[in-house]
Amino acid sequence: MPIKSYLALAGENKLEALRTEVLALGCEAIPAENKDVLIVISETKNEEEDKALLEKLNRMKNLRHLTLVSAFAE
Amino acid sequence: MSSIQINRRNFIKKMAIASAAAAAATLFPGIIFPNDQLKGLPDGDDIQWKKSPCRFCGVGCGLLIGLQNSKAVAVKGDPASAVNKGLCCVKGYHSVLALYGKDRLTQPLIRRDGKLQPATMKEALDLVASKMKDTIAQHGKDSVAIYGSGQWTIPDGYVASKFMKGVIGTNNLEANARLCMASAVTGFMTSFGMDEPMGCYEDFDHADVFVMWGNNMAEMHPVLFSRMLDQRLRRNGVKIIDFATRTTRTSMASDRSILFKPQTDLAVANAICYEILKNNWHNRGFLQKHCVFKSGKTNIGYGLEDNFKFTDEPKDMSLEQFRAFLEDYRPEKVEKLSGVSAKDIKYMASLYGDPNKKVMSVWCMGPNQHTRGTWMNNLIYNIHLLTGKISTPGNSPFSLTGQPSACGTVREVGTLTHALPYGSVDNEKAREKAAKIWGVPVSNISPKPTYHTVEMFRALDRGDIKFIWIQTTNPMVTMPKLKRYRNGAKKEDRFVVVSDVYPTPTTDVADVVLPAAMWIEREGMFGNSERRTQHFEQMLQPQGEAISDAWQMIEVARRMGYEKYFPWTKENHVGKIWEEYYKFHEGDKHGIAPYEVLKKEPGVIWPYVNGKSTKWRYHAKYDPAAKGDSFDFYGKPDGKAWIWARPYEPPPESPDSEYPFWLNTGRVLEHWHSGSMTRRVAVLHQAVPHAYAELHPSDATKLGVKTGDKVKLTSRRGSIVMPASVNERGLPTEGQVFVPFFDESLLINELTLDSFCPISRQPDYKKCAVKVEKA
Numbered sequence: 001m002p003i004k005s006y007l008a009l010a011g012e013n014k015l016e017a018l019r020t021e022v023l024a025l026g027c028e029a030i031p032a033e034n035k036d037v038l039i040v041i042s043e044t045k046n047e048e049e050d051k052a053l054l055e056k057l058n059r060m061k062n063l064r065h066l067t068l069v070s071a072f073a074e
Numbered sequence: 075m076s077s078i079q080i081n082r083r084n085f086i087k088k089m090a091i092a093s094a095a096a097a098a099a100t101l102f103p104g105i106i107f108p109n110d111q112l113k114g115l116p117d118g119d120d121i122q123w124k125k126s127p128c129r130f131c132g133v134g135c136g137l138l139i140g141l142q143n144s145k146a147v148a149v150k151g152d153p154a155s156a157v158n159k160g161l162c163c164v165k166g167y168h169s170v171l172a173l174y175g176k177d178r179l180t181q182p183l184i185r186r187d188g189k190l191q192p193a194t195m196k197e198a199l200d201l202v203a204s205k206m207k208d209t210i211a212q213h214g215k216d217s218v219a220i221y222g223s224g225q226w227t228i229p230d231g232y233v234a235s236k237f238m239k240g241v242i243g244t245n246n247l248e249a250n251a252r253l254c255m256a257s258a259v260t261g262f263m264t265s266f267g268m269d270e271p272m273g274c275y276e277d278f279d280h281a282d283v284f285v286m287w288g289n290n291m292a293e294m295h296p297v298l299f300s301r302m303l304d305q306r307l308r309r310n311g312v313k314i315i316d317f318a319t320r321t322t323r324t325s326m327a328s329d330r331s332i333l334f335k336p337q338t339d340l341a342v343a344n345a346i347c348y349e350i351l352k353n354n355w356h357n358r359g360f361l362q363k364h365c366v367f368k369s370g371k372t373n374i375g376y377g378l379e380d381n382f383k384f385t386d387e388p389k390d391m392s393l394e395q396f397r398a399f400l401e402d403y404r405p406e407k408v409e410k411l412s413g414v415s416a417k418d419i420k421y422m423a424s425l426y427g428d429p430n431k432k433v434m435s436v437w438c439m440g441p442n443q444h445t446r447g448t449w450m451n452n453l454i455y456n457i458h459l460l461t462g463k464i465s466t467p468g469n470s471p472f473s474l475t476g477q478p479s480a481c482g483t484v485r486e487v488g489t490l491t492h493a494l495p496y497g498s499v500d501n502e503k504a505r506e507k508a509a510k511i512w513g514v515p516v517s518n519i520s521p522k523p524t525y526h527t528v529e530m531f532r533a534l535d536r537g538d539i540k541f542i543w544i545q546t547t548n549p550m551v552t553m554p555k556l557k558r559y560r561n562g563a564k565k566e567d568r569f570v571v572v573s574d575v576y577p578t579p580t581t582d583v584a585d586v587v588l589p590a591a592m593w594i595e596r597e598g599m600f601g602n603s604e605r606r607t608q609h610f611e612q613m614l615q616p617q618g619e620a621i622s623d624a625w626q627m628i629e630v631a632r633r634m635g636y637e638k639y640f641p642w643t644k645e646n647h648v649g650k651i652w653e654e655y656y657k658f659h660e661g662d663k664h665g666i667a668p669y670e671v672l673k674k675e676p677g678v679i680w681p682y683v684n685g686k687s688t689k690w691r692y693h694a695k696y697d698p699a700a701k702g703d704s705f706d707f708y709g710k711p712d713g714k715a716w717i718w719a720r721p722y723e724p725p726p727e728s729p730d731s732e733y734p735f736w737l738n739t740g741r742v743l744e745h746w747h748s749g750s751m752t753r754r755v756a757v758l759h760q761a762v763p764h765a766y767a768e769l770h771p772s773d774a775t776k777l778g779v780k781t782g783d784k785v786k787l788t789s790r791r792g793s794i795v796m797p798a799s800v801n802e803r804g805l806p807t808e809g810q811v812f813v814p815f816f817d818e819s820l821l822i823n824e825l826t827l828d829s830f831c832p833i834s835r836q837p838d839y840k841k842c843a844v845k846v847e848k849a
């Protein structure tokens with residue numbers, strides 16, 4: 001059951017819109033207070049689901065850049 | 075899902091959030107997340123937390139290691155640590171994962187029929203001892219050597235020093251800190267007569283101005299950099315200046331980024347001194363009472379030839395003569411040489427010169443890995459001494475270390491050819507003291523230093539050294555002009571022993587490989603950049619047959635007949651070693667904390683006097699060893715600090731028509747040194763999977779390359795092909811290429827030059843000439 005954290009960089013002034021997109025994909029989102037950056041926490045059942053989610057995350061409209069920070073498997 | 079599972083998942087999520095926040099702090103300096111979302115990690119039901127300094131860099135963050143089912147499963151910053159106050163960087167968060175790479179060395183290997191083959195620990199240690207003994211019998215004691223590390227624990231270094239210098243009687247002991255800190259040591263010794271910074275990390279909380287000299291702190295010392303940024307958020311008027319040869323994440327977060335041409339920091343530092351004196355910003359009373367002026371030899375060479383020798387000859391000079399020396403460094407003149415505008419030089423001088431500003435200078439590899447590294451250190455001290463901004467909170471020239479125990483193990487224990495745990499081998503009193511504590515005849519300790527690191531590997535190549543034991547370091551990635559030293563190590567009648575935790579290019583050239591217990595798999599101490607010693611207990615069983623470096627050496631020494639010098643048991647040896655080592659430093663100038671205190675505290679700064687750490691040295695208000703009522707630079711016999719006239723001299727190799735680019739090498743945030751541990755942590759490896767050649771966009775355009783395209787770099791010593799990186803992490807100036815050295819499959823040190831500072835003997839990894847072509 002992988003749990004991963006990412007840093008998502010939003011397009012200019014698109015942080016809130018990006019947050020909405022992240023939440024809609026069932027992830028947790030913690031926006032920074034002073035930069036267009038979001039911590040994204042994903043929790044999936046297996047590698048396959050994880051891969052599919054990553055594809056969706058990467059397709060988000062308001063996303064400029066996504067970086068994986070940590071990955072933990074139970 | 076059971077409540078235990080829910081707790082566990084919650085816990086992992088918090089870990090994931092914490093490491094993302096830490097990564098964000100270094101990628102986007104100054105970033106703020108809502109506090110309530112980043113609350114500390116919950117204690118998992120069955121997780122036990124134990125304190126340890128971080129395994130990686132010289133910042134020496136205090137960590138809490140989460141242990142569960144005999145495994146290290148989590149890390150958090152220790153809120154009780156004065157170093158990091160609960161913070162941690164991405165390397166620290168993932169540090170425990172480096173224990174569990176799939177290919178950990180768990181069994182000794184012996185080369186048989188040209189191949190490394192599994193062996194028992196007994197077999198391997200017997201072979202090492204007999205080879206060492208036979209080599210000494212055949213070729214003399216100076217034919218054997220140990221090459222250790224600033225990642226050795228203090229007990230490891232202590233055993234090596236006693237074994238080699240006291241018992242065997244050779245000064246063939248060096249450590250990789252020669253490659254990163256030697257210029258800092260000789261800088262301190264020549265300016266103050268004693269090693270290591272006078273201040274401590276608390277200076278970050280007091281300084282108004284921070285000047286980083288060639289130091290990409292955002293990546294190399296990220297937690298301290300966060301502390302600096304935090305001060306700028308909290309206090310008005312705090313200024314951060316990045317003075318460097320390339321634009322980095324540090325530059326982006328600074329108030330001013332000032333770029334200089336390689337090597338010309340020497341001239342700019344002198345120009346700052348010129349301006350300070352010209353504008354009467356110097357502190358006359360301080361200078362009269364506490365400083366003297368000196369000049370030394372010039373045109374001192376670059377150490378490119380074998381058996382290079384140099385001894386400086388300090389001569390007295392007056393303030394007026396010093397002023398006359400600085401006439402060559404008027405800002406307008408230096409502007410042409412350095413590329414730094416006279417305006418910027420004057421601006422920097424005005425920050426140092428402002429009597430109402432406390433200034434901290436911070437540096438690491440930029441000034442140290444420099445063919446005039448000692449001079450660069452002297453020059454930064456000159457600026458602080460001229461203005462009297464030293465040894466008081468916030469006024470602090472602060473040389474940072476790269477490795478977790480470069481200070482503790484190499485500089486304090488003295489695991490360099492010239493040094494003893496107290497004083498140097500050429501000092502009779504120091505030899506007598508060591509002999510008495512070690513219980514060896516004083517005649518055992520040779521008064522003559524032998525080989526510093528580069529010369530040690532040259533001696534191995536020449537055949538003057540026949541046996542070398544390398545522990546906790548990876549010289550077949552990190553030596554400059556690597557090909558010569560790798561070929562030397564592979565020669566027929568050389569015997570190479572390597573103790574490490576993973577296979578590396580250095581184990582590839584070994585005749586015997588000994589698996590080492592890593593970090594918290596054994597008990598130990600590290601000493602960080604601010605003179606802080608931190609103890610960690612053994613939390614895990616070593617993997618397979620691995621044993622600690624110290625115990626490996628003790629086992630070999632015993633087999634060679636030296637049991638009486640190492641009478642300790644496996645269980646008590648760390649405490650016993652500390653008790654013995656403690657005797658070297660007794661007194662108020664360098665007293666260290668007793669073992670029991672170290673076990674309890676999250677770190678203790680030396681001098682530890684009457685149960686208290688001395689945070690600022692050389693000032694009577696803070697330092698019990700200082701006489702009088704203010705400054706006392708007691709490292710020098712007359713209590714005065716030395717201001718040195720040190721000129722600009724060019725590097726041994728500069729770009730020309732054939733090799734038109736500067737090559738600068740260095741590190742990246744995610745990888746520790748040669749990458750042997752961090753490349754085994756999936757997240758860190760994925761973040762930066764391979765080395766690259768960072769180019770300025772206009773050079774890239776001229777070459778017709780973009781990020782990912784292959785470029786060929788060629789120096790007079792070799793060639794390498796690697797992907798280009800344009801407008802990514804860092805931005806070199808035009809005509810410069812930067813390559814990180816962590817990648818063992820792209821060995822940039824095949825191209826670097828083995829020139830070094832003649833005083834410190836530290837090589838310069840920041841400057842040589844290369845050609846860049848599209849591959």
Ligand code: SF4
Nearest residue numbers: 128131134135163166
């Ligand atoms: S800053 Fe250095 S000591 Fe601190 S957590 Fe990072 S690597 Fe470890």
